[in-house]
Amino acid sequence: xxxxxxxxxxxxxxxxxxxxxxxxxxxxxxxxxxxxxxxxxxxxxxxxxxxxxxxxxxxxxxxxxxxxxxxxxxxxxxxxxxxxxxxxxxxxxxxxxxxxxxxxxxxxxxxxxxxxxxxxxxxxxxxxxxxxxxxxxxxxxxxxxxxxxxxxxxxxxxxxxxxxxxxxxxxxxxxxxxxxxxxxxxxxxxxxxxxxxxxxxxxxxxxxxxxxxxxxxxxxxxxxxxxxxxxxxxxxxxxxxxxxxxxxxxxxxxxxxxxxxxxxxxxxxxxxxxxxxxxxxxxxxxxxxxxxxxxxxxxxxxxxxxxxxxxxxxxxxxxxxxxxxxxxxxxxxxxxxxxxxxxxxxxxxxxxxxxxxxxxxxxxxxxxxxxxxxxxxxxxxxxxxxxxxxxxxxxxxxxxxxxxxxxxxxxxxxxxxxxxxxxxxxxxxxxxxxxxxxxxxxxxxxxxxxxxxxxxxxxxxxxxxxxxxxxxxxxxxxxxxxxxxxxxxxxxxxxxxxxxxxxxxxxxxxxxxxxxxxxxxxxxxxxxxxxxxxxxxxxxxxxxxxxxxxxxxx
Amino acid sequence: xxxxxxxxxxxxxxxxxxxxxxxxxxxxxxxxxxxxxxxxxxxxxxxxxxxxxxxxxxxxxxxxxxxxxxxxxxxxxxxxxxxxxxxxxxxxxxxxxxxxxxxxxxxxxxxxxxxxxxxxxx
Numbered sequence: 001x002x003x004x005x006x007x008x009x010x011x012x013x014x015x016x017x018x019x020x021x022x023x024x025x026x027x028x029x030x031x032x033x034x035x036x037x038x039x040x041x042x043x044x045x046x047x048x049x050x051x052x053x054x055x056x057x058x059x060x061x062x063x064x065x066x067x068x069x070x071x072x073x074x075x076x077x078x079x080x081x082x083x084x085x086x087x088x089x090x091x092x093x094x095x096x097x098x099x100x101x102x103x104x105x106x107x108x109x110x111x112x113x114x115x116x117x118x119x120x121x122x123x124x125x126x127x128x129x130x131x132x133x134x135x136x137x138x139x140x141x142x143x144x145x146x147x148x149x150x151x152x153x154x155x156x157x158x159x160x161x162x163x164x165x166x167x168x169x170x171x172x173x174x175x176x177x178x179x180x181x182x183x184x185x186x187x188x189x190x191x192x193x194x195x196x197x198x199x200x201x202x203x204x205x206x207x208x209x210x211x212x213x214x215x216x217x218x219x220x221x222x223x224x225x226x227x228x229x230x231x232x233x234x235x236x237x238x239x240x241x242x243x244x245x246x247x248x249x250x251x252x253x254x255x256x257x258x259x260x261x262x263x264x265x266x267x268x269x270x271x272x273x274x275x276x277x278x279x280x281x282x283x284x285x286x287x288x289x290x291x292x293x294x295x296x297x298x299x300x301x302x303x304x305x306x307x308x309x310x311x312x313x314x315x316x317x318x319x320x321x322x323x324x325x326x327x328x329x330x331x332x333x334x335x336x337x338x339x340x341x342x343x344x345x346x347x348x349x350x351x352x353x354x355x356x357x358x359x360x361x362x363x364x365x366x367x368x369x370x371x372x373x374x375x376x377x378x379x380x381x382x383x384x385x386x387x388x389x390x391x392x393x394x395x396x397x398x399x400x401x402x403x404x405x406x407x408x409x410x411x412x413x414x415x416x417x418x419x420x421x422x423x424x425x426x427x428x429x430x431x432x433x434x435x436x437x438x439x440x441x442x443x444x445x446x447x448x449x450x451x452x453x454x455x456x457x458x459x460x461x462x463x464x465x466x467x468x469x470x471x472x473x474x475x476x477x478x479x480x481x482x483x484x485x486x487x488x489x490x491x492x493x494x495x496x497x498x499x500x501x502x503x504x505x506x507x508x509x510x511x512x513x514x515x516x517x518x519x520x521x522x523x524x525x526x527x528x529x530x531x532x533x534x535x536x537x538x539x540x541x542x543x544x545x546x547x548x549x550x551x552x553x554x
Numbered sequence: 555x556x557x558x559x560x561x562x563x564x565x566x567x568x569x570x571x572x573x574x575x576x577x578x579x580x581x582x583x584x585x586x587x588x589x590x591x592x593x594x595x596x597x598x599x600x601x602x603x604x605x606x607x608x609x610x611x612x613x614x615x616x617x618x619x620x621x622x623x624x625x626x627x628x629x630x631x632x633x634x635x636x637x638x639x640x641x642x643x644x645x646x647x648x649x650x651x652x653x654x655x656x657x658x659x660x661x662x663x664x665x666x667x668x669x670x671x672x673x674x675x676x
Binding site for chain 2: 441442443445446449467468470471474475478481482523524526527530531
């Protein structure tokens with residue numbers, strides 16, 4: 001239909017295609033008064049502008065020079081199927097409404113499909129797909145394709161509200177404008193695509209990893225992540241606080257790089273976290289994660305290891321999906337790799353099963369999970385990587401120390417070829433003095449209780465007595481938290497000591513002891529006094545110390 | 555991890571709130587607020603079932619007292635369900651709260667004590 005109507009509508013141009021070819025063969029012989037116009041379109045200063053400003057400025061100039069009522073640029077979408085309005089003058093709604101024209105359809109679509117300029121002298125409504133052009137009452141139109149390095153980028157077109165026959169010069173001028181803007185669009189699009197991909201990948205990666213490792217009283221944990229030199233990858237780690245004071249750690253490595261790997265990593269990390277919080281064992285959780293990965297469209301593969309730790313008895317359950325073996329650092333011993341049941345990576349085989357292994361961490365032992373980036377060096381046998389790993393962590397007394405040693409020795413300053421993640425937790429050694437120094441926030445109270453119970457049980461204190469001592473110390477700590485000068489920054493401490501069957505507890509804050517307010521605080525003090533064999537409150541200008549004793553005075 | 559969870563049901567015009575977990579300074583206030591907002595006007599009373607509570611400190615006790623006061627002003631009553639010999643029962647005894655707070659040892663007993671006569675008959 002459009003071909004016929006176009007023919008009728010364009011008496012001066014025969015088939016409706018205009019006088020010019022697609023580009024360089026177009027003869028441009030500017031008359032003297034044209035020179036200024038040419039210069040305005042060829043202005044090198046335009047190329048310094050960012051893309052949006054360049055388009056804006058160029059359209060203003062085109063509109064003035066060609067004395068038209070509308071001018072618009074439509075760019076081809078990523079799939080190469082649609083033209084999307086990107087910038088316009090006199091037709092701004094086109095951009096605001098995000099007008100989309102299929103390639104091959106309508107005026108602009110035909111210019112794109114045929115890569116030829118088209119002139120319509122008297123617009124027949126049938127010619128135009130875009131309702132805005134009809135509403136505007138545009139009578140004559142001229143459009144040229146935007147081409148750079150033989151790649152079609154879009155369409156530039158102008159229009160007038162009164163009938164007009166565009167001349168060769170007009171068309172040449174429009175081609176000049178198109179030629180000016182096309183390389184800039186191409187460059188910007190390429191740059192944008194690369195920039196955006198990388199920026200998105202980095203931002204995504206960051207947002208998908210834990211913001212920081214939680215501080216868990218009595219369970220020292222540390223972790224690190226290092227992106228690969230050139231690309232973001234799919235490594236992740238996680239530390240998850242479970243019910244009853246148990247702690248889970250996880251590590252994983254999605255095969256591949258870039259946004260896709262990072263996005264999949266995020267899904268897997270979140271899913272594993274959810275399974276862990278639902279109290280599935282590590283093996284059960286990995287099995288579910290595998291089934292989930294199988295169901296994801298365009299799925300990938302990943303190795304992962306996952307462990308849950310109960311600080312009350314040192315029991316650690318773990319399972320591995322094709323992941324490098326965990327490492328245990330025992331005080332005064334050679335660090336050792338833990339053998340795991342062989343199992344396929346997640347997403348690799350249907351119906352993979354993952355079994356739980358159980359070990360008991362002795363006091364002071366550190367359990368480390370890591371990704372292969374830490375041990376694999378291209379062109380080197382994997383055993384050499386493991387030996388170096390064991391060598392590096394020898395003598396580490398805390399997870400944080402182990403992480404520092406790994407960073408110093410095994411993470412290249414300039415970035416590694418593969419990304420690297422590791423996470424470590426420790427069964428804290430029990431000593432005859434327990435010292436907790438914590439932020440004055442009510443949320444730490446539960447952790448104080450757990451650490452204190454654990455410490456008391458190590459001395460075989462009867463469970464009823466453990467409960468009461470915990471209650472009394474909890475009251476003293478709650479007091480310290482409430483009295484903290486500035487809750488945001490203040491700390492308080494609990495120091496528990498055992499000596500010849502007598503336990504002493506000191507709770508210190510940096511605030512003033514206030515006489516019990518109302519019955520509530522009164523009850524706290526009552527609890528302390530009825531539970532303990534002795535309670536003293538020492539208040540100085542620097543703070544308050546509550547001293548409690550269970551057992552005979554030392 | 556949440557320190558405590560609450561499940562609420564209505565039985566014979568009595569709101570029964572079963573708490574599980576631990577109650578301390580960090581969650582006592584919000585727990586009290588949450589329970590107060592669950593109280594409908596036509597409820598005769600509130601039974602707080604603490605059978606599943608492993609730990610409650612003086613901040614928790616304070617909130618129970620405040621709730622009781624609030625309900626009293628609306629003509630509603632409060633009962634605590636606390637099994638004998640658990641840590642919460644012993645904690646309440648330490649501060650002489652067992653008698654003043656009206657403790658029973660099962661939710662059924664609390665509903666019977668607070669509920670309408672039809673409810674008791676059932």
